[in-house]
Amino acid sequence: MSALAALAAGMLGQGTGLGVLEEAMRAALASSGARLLQAVLDGDDDGYAGPHAKCPSGHQATFAGRRPKTFTTVLGPVRVIRAWYHCAGCGRGFAPRDERLGVAGTSLSPGLAQMIARAGAEVPFGKAAALLADLAAVTVTAKTAERSAEASGAAARAAGVAEAAAIRARTIRPLPPPAPVPDMLYVEVDGTGVPMRPAETQGRDGKGGDGRARTREIKLARFFTVSAAGRDGKPAMDPGSSSYVATFDGKDALAGLVEAEYLRRGGEHFRQVVALGDGAAWIWAMAQALYPHATHITDLYHAREHLHDLADHLAFITPDPAQWLAERSAELDAGNITAIITAARAFPLDGIKASELATKVGYFEHNAHRMRYARFRKLGMFTGSGAIEGGIKAIIVQRTKQAGMHWTTSGAADIIALRTQHASGRWDELWPAPAASPARPRLAI
Secondary structure, X not given: OHHHHXXXXXXXXXXXXXXXXXXXXXXXXXXXXXXXXXXXXXXXXXXXXXXXXXXXXXXXXXXXXXXXXXXXXXXXXXXXXXXXXXXXXXXXXXXXXXXXXXXXXXXXXXXXXXXXXXXXXXXXXXXXXXXXXXXXXXXXXXXXXXXXXXXXXHHHHHHHHHXXXXXXXXXXXXXXXXXXXXXXXXXXXXXXXXXXXXXXXXOOEOOOOOOEOOEEEEEEEEEEEEOOEOOOOOEOOOOOOOEEEXXXXXXXXXXXXXXXXXXXXXXXXXOEEEEEXXXXXXXXXXXXXXXXXXXXXXXXXXXXXXXXXXHHHHOOOOOOHHHHHHHHHHHHHHOOHHHHHXXXXXXXXXXXXXXXHHHHHHHHHHHHHHOOHHHHHHOOOOOOOHHHHHHHHHHHHHHHOOOOOOEOHHHHHHHHHHHHHHHOOOHHHHOOOOOOOOOOOOOOO
């Protein structure tokens, strides 16, 4: 190291720019690290387990000599010698050392796979490969970045599903949240469409002019806590308190993930649980089943959209449509839903107009107890769905809905799993040891 330092000092003294020197030093240190890593691996045993060993499927395999393998690490390529076993039952060979090192079935080390996963979760795979080359001096192709990131995401997704099943089955019992427990726990749910390849939406109805679906909906739930009001007296989300679950598999699958996350977060220990949604019946049914003591709040912005729709429907008969909407808007903000319903039913309508009015008014009738906005504000509660809409944008839209993107369902789910894992602050907690294998669920706290 002293020789390297002397060389660097000499380069700097000759007028070499600091940036050039930094790059040279980084390359030299990486090369030294690669040689050191190679030496450590050369001194490790080759995984020989005797003349026979069990294959991954549980069959008896026979020792068949030793074979080399080269794989890429964050420091560059390394080569190892491994004892090789062949299983006649499976018709395949395997190396126990590969499993121990986390490189079975892959040419990437666990450390490099994790770096690729972080980059691939954040930006398109071509850009991810370019970032790795620029920032870490590691060269991988865009296709390698895609395959590796999606494999890591699949492992993370499998780990999340396994953990959720274990929590719901009570084979994992999460510890209570650490004291002091925040005052409120919020659960917000929403969904958005992710653009898909044609084969992924074949046979599905869509909203386009040709009736064909071009997206698949993913549902996202966001959990976060509120300990106290902010300086302006309005509720303030606790920094770092958000966690997320997501699925393409519909509302029932989401309900299972939400139940597990509610239990993992220690939902029963919070003084107040708040379920905030857009008014869809399945959201309230899920909330009633999973946390029946929660306060239900219909998102104020969705309620305003429905009120504008109602006003448009009655505009042909109200004397002053703008004034009528302004009065009803004030009533909505005050939570006086009875006044809105009464005002809407004051006009005699027949036929289809009457039928459509009943549907539009029904939204307010069914959600009236979830629209007591003045009271909710007095109690220091959020009344808008900004948190979940922000989560949708940050986790799903920014990565999967860029121009020209079309996904497979599994590929999008894998990348979104990485993004939810990172946004939930659980990257290190859930990260699978071998990148291609599901991680074992750990006790959540």
